[in-house]
Amino acid sequence: MVNDGTSSALVADILVLVKNNVVLFLVLLVLSRCIYHRYFHPLSKYPGPLACSCTRLWKAWSVYNGHTELDFIDLHRKYGSIVRVAPNELSFASPKAAHDILAPGNGFTKTEFYKAFPPKHAPDIFTETREWKHAAMKRVAVVPYSLASVQKMSPWIEDVQNEFIAKIGEYADSGRVCDLGDLLHYFAFDVIGEFAFSQRYGFVAQERDIGGTIKLIDNVQWYDGIVGQVPELRHVLRESPVFQYLLTLLSPPQVTQMALGEIAKRKKNKTDGFFLEPERRDLLGQLMEGSARDPGKFSEMDVFSVAHGAIGAGADSTASTMQSFFHFILSNPEIHRKLSEEIRGAHLSPNVTWAEAQDLPYFQACLLEAMRLRPAVGLSIPRYVPKGGAMIDGTNYPGGIVASINGWAVHRDALFGDNVDQFRPERWLSGDVRDMKKHMYQFGGGGHLCIGRNLAQFEMNKIIPQLLENFDFELVYPGRPVKSHSTFFVVQSGLEVFVRRRK
Ligand code: HEM
Ligand SMILES: *[C@@H]1O[C@H](CO)[C@@H](O)[C@H](O)[C@H]1NC(C)=O
Ligand SMILES: *[C@@H]1O[C@H](CO)[C@@H](O)[C@H](O)[C@H]1NC(C)=O
Numbered sequence: 001m002v003n004d005g006t007s008s009a010l011v012a013d014i015l016v017l018v019k020n021n022v023v024l025f026l027v028l029l030v031l032s033r034c035i036y037h038r039y040f041h042p043l044s045k046y047p048g049p050l051a052c053s054c055t056r057l058w059k060a061w062s063v064y065n066g067h068t069e070l071d072f073i074d075l076h077r078k079y080g081s082i083v084r085v086a087p088n089e090l091s092f093a094s095p096k097a098a099h100d101i102l103a104p105g106n107g108f109t110k111t112e113f114y115k116a117f118p119p120k121h122a123p124d125i126f127t128e129t130r131e132w133k134h135a136a137m138k139r140v141a142v143v144p145y146s147l148a149s150v151q152k153m154s155p156w157i158e159d160v161q162n163e164f165i166a167k168i169g170e171y172a173d174s175g176r177v178c179d180l181g182d183l184l185h186y187f188a189f190d191v192i193g194e195f196a197f198s199q200r201y202g203f204v205a206q207e208r209d210i211g212g213t214i215k216l217i218d219n220v221q222w223y224d225g226i227v228g229q230v231p232e233l234r235h236v237l238r239e240s241p242v243f244q245y246l247l248t249l250l251s252p253p254q255v256t257q258m259a260l261g262e263i264a265k266r267k268k269n270k271t272d273g274f275f276l277e278p279e280r281r282d283l284l285g286q287l288m289e290g291s292a293r294d295p296g297k298f299s300e301m302d303v304f305s306v307a308h309g310a311i312g313a314g315a316d317s318t319a320s321t322m323q324s325f326f327h328f329i330l331s332n333p334e335i336h337r338k339l340s341e342e343i344r345g346a347h348l349s350p351n352v353t354w355a356e357a358q359d360l361p362y363f364q365a366c367l368l369e370a371m372r373l374r375p376a377v378g379l380s381i382p383r384y385v386p387k388g389g390a391m392i393d394g395t396n397y398p399g400g401i402v403a404s405i406n407g408w409a410v411h412r413d414a415l416f417g418d419n420v421d422q423f424r425p426e427r428w429l430s431g432d433v434r435d436m437k438k439h440m441y442q443f444g445g446g447g448h449l450c451i452g453r454n455l456a457q458f459e460m461n462k463i464i465p466q467l468l469e470n471f472d473f474e475l476v477y478p479g480r481p482v483k484s485h486s487t488f489f490v491v492q493s494g495l496e497v498f499v500r501r502r503k
Contacts, residue, residue: 037087042398048075048084056086060229066222066485069378069408076409086229089402091380093409095439097393101403102445107386110134110448111402112231116224117312117488122301124309125451138451140290140298141306144283147454151354152281154458156194158351160187161463164204168471172499177476180326181495183207185214185319191459192314196283196307197262198276217312221487225379259308263288263300283307310452316489317376318456321442323492324374325367325464327482328423330475330497335425339366343468344502352469357461365425367460368440372416373423375407375442378486407441415439472500 018025034054038044044053051058062071075083076093085091092098101108110129117127125141128134143149150157164187171178186203193201203210227234262284266274274285274292287303329336342362349356357363382404385392389399397403412420416436417427428436443450450456467473476496483494 041087043084043088043090043401046082046084046090047079049079052083052085053087056089056230059086059089060226063222063225063229063379063486066487067378068380068486069406069490072380072406072409073412081413085380085404086402088400089382089404090397091404091406091409092392093406093413094393095410095413095415097403098405098410098441098445099439100390100392101383101405102381102441102448104447106446107390108383108403109386111382111384113228113382116228116231116234118220118224119305119308122305124305126309126313131447135447136297137302137306138447140287140302141451143290144281144286145451145454147354147458149281149286150195150454150458152279153195154351156198156280157191157459157462160190160194160200160204161351161459161466163190164463165466165470167204167207168467168499169501172471172501175498177496178499179495180473180497180499181319181323181482181493184322184326184495185315187463188318188322188459189214189315191318191455192310194282195455196310196314197259198280198282198284199258199262201258214315217316218485218487218491221312221316221489222485225486225488228379256308256311259284259304259311263304263307283310313450314452314455316487316491317450317452318459320374320376320490320492321371321456322460322464323482323495324376324490325370325460326473326497327475327495328370328373329366330473331478332423335366335423338362340468340472343465346465348465348469352462352466354458354461357465360465361429362425363465365428367464368428368437369423369425371442372411372440373421374490375411376489377407377442377444378484378490379488380404380406381441381444405441410439410441413439470502472502474498474500 038050038053041053049058059068062068065071072085072091072093075085075091081093081097083091083093092101100106109131112129114127114129115123119127123129123133125134125137128137164183167183168178168180183204186207186209189203190201193199201210209215266276266285266288274288275281276285284303284307287298287307291298291300291303329339339362342360346356346360382402385397385399385401385403387399389396391397392403414420417424427433443453474497476498477494480494482492484490484492
């Protein structure tokens with residue numbers, strides 16, 4: 001080419017210009033990207049803050065601050081039911097939209113957000129983004145997580161329950177202030193230990209966060225929640241050698257080691273099957289059975305990741321829900337009185353059964369109302385719209401964008417009646433509530449509906465009535481809200497109570 005010389009001279013000139021004005025060029029670059037995103041991008045017609053339309057850093061900042069759920073409620077109150085929360089992401093607050101986004105078989109898929117969460121080399125049911133692989137794992141895991149299977153584990157769950165009741169009794173007898181929130185967290189952890197591994201971790205007995213496990217899980221999920229907002233960062237921040245080195249400085253949580261140890265032990269003892277006792281059909285044993293049946297579809301690695309996933313997903317979530325429940329009840333004397341009356345008039349068995357709890361309509365309404373107002377997941381649940389685009393709540397959206405829902409915002413829709421910010425269990429007890437029930441997303445929905453919900457519901461339905469049957473509780477600091485910080489889950493503290501025995 002004749003003008004080769006001139007064009008390379010031009011390139012050189014430009015490079016020199018850039019080099020001498022690096023800052024200026026970076027500013028121009030960011031600004032022009034921002035202008036493009038704000039005014040020319042396919043999503044530019046949707047309302048939202050300027051910062052959100054330019055960068056995902058707004059979301060990362062929100063997660064860093066720990067109150068994403070409140071930020072999203074505010075956004076939707078200000079901008080309406082569809083808000084552009086990142087250049088390529090719309091948040092939907094209408095229950096119908098949430099239903100469409102999560103509907104099974106609709107072609108929507110989990111986003112890179114989930115890849116920020118461990119374990120990196122062995123995705124579990126929560127973190128696996130390939131739908132086919134997710135479905136294969138879930139097919140094996142739904143059996144041990146079924147209500148029937150959970151119910152068969154009741155003797156061991158009840159054991160934890162009774163240890164917990166005895167522990168609360170000690171507080172009643174001594175008159176000491178009881179941190180019910182922390183104890184409920186320990187309880188949820190010990191239940192997971194029994195259900196998944198036939199192990200008693202001893203959080204309740206020792207009344208402490210053994211090995212700092214809960215703290216570690218919360219910190220990792222907080223960090224990953226932030227990284228998950230800008231998933232490319234995970235290559236730098238999570239998977240980089242520096243981060244991996246930092247991780248080794250923290251010793252792996254004791255519970256991970258216990259899980260690995262338990263698998264090794266059971267493998268050695270093959271002749272006895274996969275269980276410690278034949279009747280004690282825990283999660284790990286059933287997963288090992290599933291793997292033995294078809295190792296090609298469900299490998300030994302899958303056994304570990306799925307069983308281990310229960311630790312990260314099962315304790316914070318259930319604890320947060322029970323803490324919210326108690327805080328609401330103890331903050332509303334009239335509701336507290338009605339609930340206690342129902343429970344104490346029901347002549348429950350000493351180990352309250354699942355069936356008995358289902359026959360307590362006011363209790364069920366209180367539990368639903370707690371999960372409506374303070375669902376345990378505080379971050380938004382994001383999905384890619386399938387390639388060819390898709391309908392959400394009657395409108396077509398382009399493929400490849402992210403559609404997300406935040407339970408805290410969706411659960412405040414007018415569908416749920418008047419005064420949606422108010423804790424009012426009565427809203428579940430009159431009129432036709434089927435549509436309201438159908439649009440509760442505290443457990444997510446569709447093909448990714450929480451697999452642990454039967455376990456969570458089972459333990460909450462047994463322990464909460466049993467506590468209210470046996471004790472009177474009173475807040476030490478009435479009127480003070482619970483302290484909360486959202487990682488993926490809404491992690492709460494500050495539920496100190498006085499306890500008195502009833503019998
Ligand atoms: C009240 C307690 C619980 C709440 C509120 C809750 C909430 C949720 C939510 C909202 C999701 C959907 C997340 C998403 O799509 O990104 C989910 C999924 C999941 N939960 Fe739970 N959860 C609870 C208890 C549990 C327990 C006890 C376990 C296990 C022992 C568990 C294991 C899982 C798993 C493995 C998934 C992924 C499911 C999938 O993608 O197919 N959860 N949970
Ligand atoms: C309650 O459950 C525990 C554990 O299964 C059991 O040891 C205890 O006998 C039960 N109590 C009653 C009164 O049935
Ligand atoms: C193997 O099973 C036997 C019989 O149930 C039991 O006594 C033994 O402790 C088990 N060994 C291990 C390593 O769990």
